[in-house]
Amino acid sequence: xxxxxxTYPVIVGQFFVDGLGRGLMYGLMGMGLALxxxxxxxxxxxxxxxxxxxxxxxxxVAVQLGLPFPIGIIAAAVGLFCFGALLERGLISPxxxxxxxxxxxxxxxxxxxxxxxxxxLALIIMGPRGHGISSLVGGRTSLFGVMVTYxxxxxxxxxxxxxxxLWALLRFTNIGRAIRATSEYPEAAMALGIDTRRxxxxxxxxxxxxxxxxxxxxLSTYMAHPSIGSDVLLKSFIVVIVGGLxxxxxxxxxxxxxxxxxxxxxGIASAGWQNSIVSAIVILVLIFRPGGLFTKATxxx
Amino acid sequence: MTTESFCxxxxxxxxxxxxxxxxxxxxxxxxxxxxxxxxxxxxxxGKSSLLKTILGYLKPEAxxxxxxxxxxxxxxPDLSSSLGISxxxxxxxxxxxLSVEENLLLGMWPWRRDRARVRLAIERAFERAxxxxxxxxxxAGLLSGGQQRILELERIYMTNPSLIMLDEPSLGLAPNLAGxxxxxxxxxxxxxxxxxxxxxxxxxxxxxSDYVYVLQLGKxxxxxxxxxxxxxxxxxxxxxx
Numbered sequence: 283x284x285x286x287x288x289t290y291p292v293i294v295g296q297f298f299v300d301g302l303g304r305g306l307m308y309g310l311m312g313m314g315l316a317l318x319x320x321x322x323x324x325x326x327x328x329x330x331x332x333x334x335x336x337x338x339x340x341x342x343v344a345v346q347l348g349l350p351f352p353i354g355i356i357a358a359a360v361g362l363f364c365f366g367a368l369l370e371r372g373l374i375s376p377x378x379x380x381x382x383x384x385x386x387x388x389x390x391x392x393x394x395x396x397x398x399x400x401x402x403l404a405l406i407i408m409g410p411r412g413h414g415i416s417s418l419v420g421g422r423t424s425l426f427g428v429m430v431t432y433x434x435x436x437x438x439x440x441x442x443x444x445x446x447x448l449w450a451l452l453r454f455t456n457i458g459r460a461i462r463a464t465s466e467y468p469e470a471a472m473a474l475g476i477d478t479r480r481x482x483x484x485x486x487x488x489x490x491x492x493x494x495x496x497x498x499x500x501l502s503t504y505m506a507h508p509s510i511g512s513d514v515l516l517k518s519f520i521v522v523i524v525g526g527l528x529x530x531x532x533x534x535x536x537x538x539x540x541x542x543x544x545x546x547x548x549g550i551a552s553a554g555w556q557n558s559i560v561s562a563i564v565i566l567v568l569i570f571r572p573g574g575l576f577t578k579a580t581x582x583x
Numbered sequence: 584m585t586t587e588s589f590c591x592x593x594x595x596x597x598x599x600x601x602x603x604x605x606x607x608x609x610x611x612x613x614x615x616x617x618x619x620x621x622x623x624x625x626x627x628x629g630k631s632s633l634l635k636t637i638l639g640y641l642k643p644e645a646x647x648x649x650x651x652x653x654x655x656x657x658x659x660p661d662l663s664s665s666l667g668i669s670x671x672x673x674x675x676x677x678x679x680x681l682s683v684e685e686n687l688l689l690g691m692w693p694w695r696r697d698r699a700r701v702r703l704a705i706e707r708a709f710e711r712a713x714x715x716x717x718x719x720x721x722x723a724g725l726l727s728g729g730q731q732r733i734l735e736l737e738r739i740y741m742t743n744p745s746l747i748m749l750d751e752p753s754l755g756l757a758p759n760l761a762g763x764x765x766x767x768x769x770x771x772x773x774x775x776x777x778x779x780x781x782x783x784x785x786x787x788x789x790x791x792s793d794y795v796y797v798l799q800l801g802k803x804x805x806x807x808x809x810x811x812x813x814x815x816x817x818x819x820x821x822x823x824x
Contacts, residue, residue: 456688456695463678463689470676472660473638473669474738475693 287550295428297549298542303434305541306441307500311514312521312533313448314492320528321465321485323386324374327393329518330511331400332362332490336497337506338404341413344501351418355440355498362494367487369396374486375479397511404508414505433502440499444492445534451488461485465528493518520560524567526574535576589649590616590746590777591637596646596656598636605644606632607801614746614794617775619768621792621809623785623819629801630781631673634748637779638670639663651745665693669739673750673781675731679724683715683734686723690738708737729760736767747771748779753787765791786816 287293315329326332336358344354377392378385422431452458463471464481472478497504497514504510518533521540525532543563544556551559567575591614599606607629614620622630635641637648639660648656655663664670677686687708691701709716712733718726723734732752739747749768753761765787771778772793782788789795789809797805797819805819 456692459681459685459689460692462681466678466680467676469640469660470672470678471689472640473664473672473676474689475661475664476689477659477661 284550292427293549295426297545299425299428299430299434300549301542301545302538303437303541304545305538306437306534307496307503307537308517308521308541309534309537310437310441310444310496310499311493312518312525312537313445313530314489314496315518316522316525316528316530316533317448317492318486318489319522320530321461322482323528324389324486325393326486326489327390327515328396328400329493330513330515331397331404332366332493332511333497333504333514334404334506334508334511335365335400336362336494337501337504337510338408338413339494340498340501341415341506344498345413345415351498354501355495358498359491359495362497363487363491365494366490367483369490370483370486375483378482397515401508401511408506408508410508412505412507412510415502417502418499437499441534444495445531448488448492448530457481457484520564522574523564524575526577529574529576532574532576536574588616589613590618590651591779592647592649593633593637594647594649596633596636596643596648598632598641598643598646600632600641602644605801606641607636607798610646610801610803612796612803614777614779616745616777617772618793619772619778619780619791619809621788621795622779622781622798623788623795624798624804627800628798630798631750632801633798634670634750634779634781637663637748638668667742667745669742669744669747671735671739671747671749671752673754675728675735677723677726677731677734677738679722681723682720683723683726684719686734687715687738687741690741693742704741708741711740712737728755729757732756732760732764736764740771744776746777746779750781751783752780753782753784761787785820789816789819 311333314332315326318324318326339358339361340351340354343349343357344351373392373396374389377388381388417431417433419432419436422429424430452462460471460476460481461484463474464476464478468478471481504514521533521537524540525534525536540560540563543559547556547559571577591612593610593612596610597605597608610633612620622633624630632641636643639655639658639662643656646656647654650663650666650668655666660670678689681689684705687705688695688701691704694700709719714730715734715737718730723731726734736752752768753764756764761784768778768780768791780788780792792809795807795809796803
């Protein structure tokens with residue numbers, strides 16, 4: 283362990299920038315999972331597979347078709363929105379209606395099955411080779427001696443745009459209010475004329491679109507490969523557990539915290555230690571704050 | 584009397600939370616338009632289940648529910664609500680994490696695209712209950728129990744419903760607020776709104792109602808005009824115990 287590194291402001295700053303970039307990625311990954319869990323109560327184990335589809339869509343649009351990368355990210359988001367909506371209407375909604383109160387356990391099993399099916403379909407259709415790009419935007423700049431790549435800045439901007447967009451949608455639109463109301467008290471929402479089935483479909487589609495867009499955005503970090511979703515699923519679970527189950531903003535903050543912890547641990551100790559430290563943090567959170575660091579008290583009547 | 588004079592008719596209704604385990608059975612009920620109809624009975628008699636079946640939370644296993652002449656049995660709650668049936672749930676049904684104004688906005692969900700109508704309805708709700716205007720930005724969960732009930736009542740009244748179903752509206756309220764609640768039900772009657780009322784205060788329900796149904800173990804045991812049953816309140820309550 284080399285604590286002496288912490289006496290050099292530039293190195294501390296570099297760790298911070300690297301950790302922030304990494305943390306924003308984790309936060310973005312966890313937001314879709316947290317949104318779906320927060321509103322529907324469903325843990326979507328196929329979350330990583332949705333990310334994988336997003337990377338393939340991005341690769342197809344931006345590399346194979348040669349279109350600008352923002353169009354690739356939008357294509358990944360729109361594609362996953364439609365895919366998520368179809369899945370919710372075709373599989374999850376019938377399960378919820380026919381299985382009654384115990385549908386969630388069946389839902390977990392179903393999304394695990396979905397993960398396996400989607401990964402193997404990708405293997406059959408796209409093959410075992412990975413596809414990637416070196417970077418979405420090349421180049422870098424220096425801020426007070428700290429090296430910042432334009433790619434990192436892009437991730438920061440994307441995180442602000444995606445988080446801000448989601449916040450505005452939930453806060454200021456009719457559909458956002460209905461989503462929040464449904465998550466708090468679905469029976470009361472129904473009594474006001476809100477079609478909660480439609481709200482669940484939109485929520486699932488929205489969560490899917492979020493992770494799809496993130497898949498597209500991170501194609502240069504995580505290449506398009508059938509099994510790339512496993513690592514993403516694990517990171518998403520970690521930020522959702524630490525941030526608070528179902529807390530979208532908690533996931534983002536937890537993602538940033540974990541990114542910073544990883545970066546400093548890797549820099550000060552050595553490569554590999556970051557995983558042990560993050561695992562220890564998850565265990566401590568589960569013991570002392572099992573609801574997560576940023577969980578609000580449940581106020582549902 | 585023709586069908587048109589009844590806001591709601593229930594015929595041979597049977598439903599429950601599990602198939603073949605009925606909570607209510609063979610319920611026949613007629614609710615005259617513009618009247619107040621009381622439902623009384625001991626805990627577990629099936630009063631709330633009856634309301635939940637009418638709105639659509641519970642799917643009927645048998646029977647018909649005619650609302651303004653149209654069979655709505657099995658219709659989803661959001662669709663029943665859009666037809667003009669409002670339901671005040673037992674306990675509180677506000678969205679505590681949303682602001683007072685957001686709760687009211689959601690009350691106008693079926694008309695959400697008509698912004699002028701929504702704004703007007705909310706303005707009128709604020710005029711009727713100035714406290715809601717003062718606390719419009721506050722989380723609804725921070726209101727007192729009585730204030731939450733006012734918010735709920737305004738939220739269902741602002742939609743201009745034909746039928747209001749009230750499940751224990753005075754539950755947990757201080758006596759003066761409970762009195763105001765029953766005054767409000769009188770106002771609904773004067774405005775020609777049909778009301779179905781369940782409340783723990785059996786005497787007050789009978790006094791307020793034009794017609795009363797007494798439920799026991801999921802079936803209607805007695806029915807009659809409120810003024811007639813009011814002479815026998817003591818015995819009715821004893822029967823529950």
